Amino acid sequence: MILNYLPFVAALLCSGLAAFVYLRNTRSFTHRAFAVGMIALALEEALAGLGIWAILPEAVVRWQRLRLVVTAALPGSWLLFSLSFARANYREIVAKWRWVILAAFVVPFALAVVFGDTLFLDGPFVDASADWVLRLGWSGYAFHLVFLLSLTLILMNLERTLRASAGGARWQIKFMILGLGGFFAVQVYTVSQVLLFSRVETGLEAVNAGALIVATGLIIVSLHRARLLPVDLYLSQTFLYNSIAVLTVGTYLLAVGVLAKAVSSVGDISNVQLGAFFVFLALLGLTIVLLSNQLREQVKRFISRHLSRPRYDYRNVWGAFTQRTASVVDVKDLGAAVAKMVSETFGVPSVTIWLWDEARGHFALSGSTVLSLAHERGLKPPGNPGADLIRAMRDQPVPVDCDRSEAGWAGGLKRANTDVFREAQFRYCVPLVAGQEVVGILALNEKLTKELFSVEDFDLLKTIADQAAGSLLNLKRAERLLQAKEMETFQALSAFFVHDLKNVASTLSMTMRNMPAHFEDPAFRHDALRAISQSVAKMDAMCDRLSLVGQALELDRIEANLNELVTTTLATLSSSLKVSPIPDLRPVPGVFMDPDQTEKVLTNLILNANDAVGNGGEIRVATREQDGWVVLSVSDNGCGMSKAFVERFLFLPFHTTKKQGLGIGLFQSKRIVEAHGGWIEVESEDGKGSTFQVVLPVGNAR
Numbered sequence: 001m002i003l004n005y006l007p008f009v010a011a012l013l014c015s016g017l018a019a020f021v022y023l024r025n026t027r028s029f030t031h032r033a034f035a036v037g038m039i040a041l042a043l044e045e046a047l048a049g050l051g052i053w054a055i056l057p058e059a060v061v062r063w064q065r066l067r068l069v070v071t072a073a074l075p076g077s078w079l080l081f082s083l084s085f086a087r088a089n090y091r092e093i094v095a096k097w098r099w100v101i102l103a104a105f106v107v108p109f110a111l112a113v114v115f116g117d118t119l120f121l122d123g124p125f126v127d128a129s130a131d132w133v134l135r136l137g138w139s140g141y142a143f144h145l146v147f148l149l150s151l152t153l154i155l156m157n158l159e160r161t162l163r164a165s166a167g168g169a170r171w172q173i174k175f176m177i178l179g180l181g182g183f184f185a186v187q188v189y190t191v192s193q194v195l196l197f198s199r200v201e202t203g204l205e206a207v208n209a210g211a212l213i214v215a216t217g218l219i220i221v222s223l224h225r226a227r228l229l230p231v232d233l234y235l236s237q238t239f240l241y242n243s244i245a246v247l248t249v250g251t252y253l254l255a256v257g258v259l260a261k262a263v264s265s266v267g268d269i270s271n272v273q274l275g276a277f278f279v280f281l282a283l284l285g286l287t288i289v290l291l292s293n294q295l296r297e298q299v300k301r302f303i304s305r306h307l308s309r310p311r312y313d314y315r316n317v318w319g320a321f322t323q324r325t326a327s328v329v330d331v332k333d334l335g336a337a338v339a340k341m342v343s344e345t346f347g348v349p350s351v352t353i354w355l356w357d358e359a360r361g362h363f364a365l366s367g368s369t370v371l372s373l374a375h376e377r378g379l380k381p382p383g384n385p386g387a388d389l390i391r392a393m394r395d396q397p398v399p400v401d402c403d404r405s406e407a408g409w410a411g412g413l414k415r416a417n418t419d420v421f422r423e424a425q426f427r428y429c430v431p432l433v434a435g436q437e438v439v440g441i442l443a444l445n446e447k448l449t450k451e452l453f454s455v456e457d458f459d460l461l462k463t464i465a466d467q468a469a470g471s472l473l474n475l476k477r478a479e480r481l482l483q484a485k486e487m488e489t490f491q492a493l494s495a496f497f498v499h500d501l502k503n504v505a506s507t508l509s510m511t512m513r514n515m516p517a518h519f520e521d522p523a524f525r526h527d528a529l530r531a532i533s534q535s536v537a538k539m540d541a542m543c544d545r546l547s548l549v550g551q552a553l554e555l556d557r558i559e560a561n562l563n564e565l566v567t568t569t570l571a572t573l574s575s576s577l578k579v580s581p582i583p584d585l586r587p588v589p590g591v592f593m594d595p596d597q598t599e600k601v602l603t604n605l606i607l608n609a610n611d612a613v614g615n616g617g618e619i620r621v622a623t624r625e626q627d628g629w630v631v632l633s634v635s636d637n638g639c640g641m642s643k644a645f646v647e648r649f650l651f652l653p654f655h656t657t658k659k660q661g662l663g664i665g666l667f668q669s670k671r672i673v674e675a676h677g678g679w680i681e682v683e684s685e686d687g688k689g690s691t692f693q694v695v696l697p698v699g700n701a702r
Helices: 002-024 029-053 057-071 073-084 090-096 098-114 138-164 167-197 204-226 244-266 269-290 293-306 314-325 331-346 387-395 409-416 418-424 455-518 522-548 562-576 595-612 643-648 665-675
Strands: 120-126 132-136 199-201 351-357 362-368 428-434 437-444 558-560 582-585 591-593 619-626 629-636 679-685 689-697
Touching: 002 029, 002 204, 029 057, 029 073, 029 204, 057 073, 057 098, 057 120, 057 132, 057 138, 073 090, 073 098, 073 138, 073 167, 090 098, 098 138, 132 138, 138 167, 167 199, 167 204, 314 331, 314 455, 331 351, 331 362, 331 437, 331 455, 351 455, 362 437, 387 409, 387 428, 387 437, 409 418, 428 455, 437 455, 455 522, 455 562, 455 595, 522 562, 558 562, 562 582, 562 595, 562 619, 562 629, 591 595, 591 689, 595 619, 595 629, 595 665, 595 689, 643 679, 665 679, 665 689
Parallel strands: 582 619
Antiparallel strands: 120 132, 132 199, 351 362, 351 437, 428 437, 558 591, 619 629, 629 689, 679 689
C-alpha cells in the first residue's frame, strides 16, 4: 500500500521544482521549458495516483484517459528542454527541429483527444496482483508507440549535451542529465511493457513514480551545482548516429526481459516490476560511477604508480591533440578545443584560454570549460598598458602556481582580476608564448583529486601550451594576413585609379598652363577643347571600370591599326610634353587589340619617357613588323635606370625611380600587354636612357 502513495510524493516534488526554477528566471527559455515539463509530470503522477486508488471501473477509465491527455504534453516539452539545456546555440537547433517538435506536440494530443474513445477496449479488470488492467485500443497503441520514439529522441539529445561538456561544465550538468535520463529510461521500460502486452497496468505507475523521486533528487543536486542552468555549450547540429543512449536503452530492456523470464519460470510474475526498478537503480548507479571524473583520475594514478608506466600515454595524448586541432581554422574554436582537451587530460574541471588583445590592452576570452563565450569581462593586466606583464611572461614561459607566486607576474594578474579568478577558481597560469610573442594565457584550477601538479604534469602542460600557442599564433597571423590582403587590394585599386587620374590631370594641367599664351590661336583652342573632352571621357571610363580593377582584366578586342592609335595618342599628349616625340611609324598589319587599354600602355610609356628626359632630350616612338609580331617601341635619352632596379623592381607595383611616382604604370601596362598575348622588353642604362618594346601578335593569330 505504501507504493500507492509514491505518485503523489513525486507530483509534489515536481511541482516544487517547477515553481522554484521558473520563479528564479522567468525570461529564460530553458527554465520555462523545464517548468512546463515538470508541471506535466506532476499532473501525470497525480492522475496516475488517482487511477490507482479508484474503486469503480468507470473511474479508472476516466483517470487513465485524463492521464494520457496530460502525458501528451511530455514529448514536446521535454524535447524542447533537451534541445535547449546548456546549449548557447539552442535557437538554431530548435529551428532545425521545429517540425519534429511540432509533431511531438500534435500527434500525441490528436491520439489522446480526437481518438480518445479508442484508447482502451472494453472495461478494466483486476489481475492476480490486484492491479487494474486496461486493454489498449488502436489509438492507445499508437499513442504509446509515438511516446516511445519521443523518449528515445529526448535521451539521445541529453546524451549529446553530456558528451559535448567537459571539466566544470560536465560537473555542473551531469546529475541533471542523469536524473532525467534515468527517469526517461524507466519510462522506456514501462511503455515497452504496455506495447508488448497491449495493456496498461496501474502497478507500473509505482515504478515510474519511484524513478521520478530518485530523478528529482539528482536534479536538485545539479541545480545546487549549476546555480540554475547557466552553462552554455556550443554543439554541432550534425546528428550523432552512434548513440550511447540507444545502447543503454537496449541493455536495460534486455536485462529486464531476462529478469521477467526468470521470474515467470518460478511462477511469481508480480515481482517483475520491483525487479525492473532495482535494475534501473543498478544501471543508474553504475553510470554515475563511470562518469565520475574523480574516479577516473584515481584509476589513472593507480595505474601510473603500481604498474610502472609513465603517467601519460604521450602518443595517444599527442595524437588526440593533433586530431582535434589540425582542422580547426577559427581562433575561438581552437581555444575551446584546447581547453577541453587539457581538462580531460589532467582531470581539471576549469580550464580557460585568454588571448592577448593588443588593441584593447587586455586578455580576451577564447575558449573555456566553465565560462561562456558571452563572458564580456577580460583579464586586465596590472598597470597600463601591460608592457611589464607581457615582458615578464615572455621571460618566464613556464606554468606558475598563482597561490604560491604572490610576488610574481601571476600574483599581480590575480590581484588585478580577483572576481574572475574567484568565479572560475583559477590557480595555475601558463603563458602561451610562440616565437617570442605572447599569445595569451592558459588558466586552470586544481585537479578533482586535489593532487598537486607534478613535474611530469607541468612538462606535458608546457608542451601542450607551446603547441597551442604556435597554432593560435598562426591563426591570428592568418587573420592579420587576410586583413592586410584586403587592405592591399583596396590600396592597389586606389593606386590604379589615382595613377590614371594623375595622367589625365597632367594633360589638363599642361593645357591650362599654355592657355594664357596661346588662347588667341584657333588651332590651340581646337586642340585644347579636344584634350579637355578626351580627358573627361577618360575620367568617365575610369569610373565605369573602377569596380573591375581588382578582378581579372577583360579586353574589348577589335582589329585595329596600331599606327593610327599612335598618331592619335601623340596628338592628344602634344600639348603636355616637354619635347615633341619623333614618330617612326612603318607599315604594320592590323592588331587584334583593345584600343583603349593599348592607348593606356602607350600613354604610360610616353609620359615616363617625358619625365626621364631633360629640356634637350629626345623621345622616339616607332612601330615595325618582326617575325609575325608587331613591335611598338618608345625610347628616350634621359636618366635611365640601374640594372639592379630593372631586374628586381621594374614591373612590381609601388616601386618607382620618380620622386612623385606611384609605381603603378608599368605594372598596369605589363598586365594589359600580357592579356593581349604579348610581352614587354626593356633596355636601359643608368644615365643614358631607356627603350621599351611592346610586342603584340598580328591579327587574331594568337
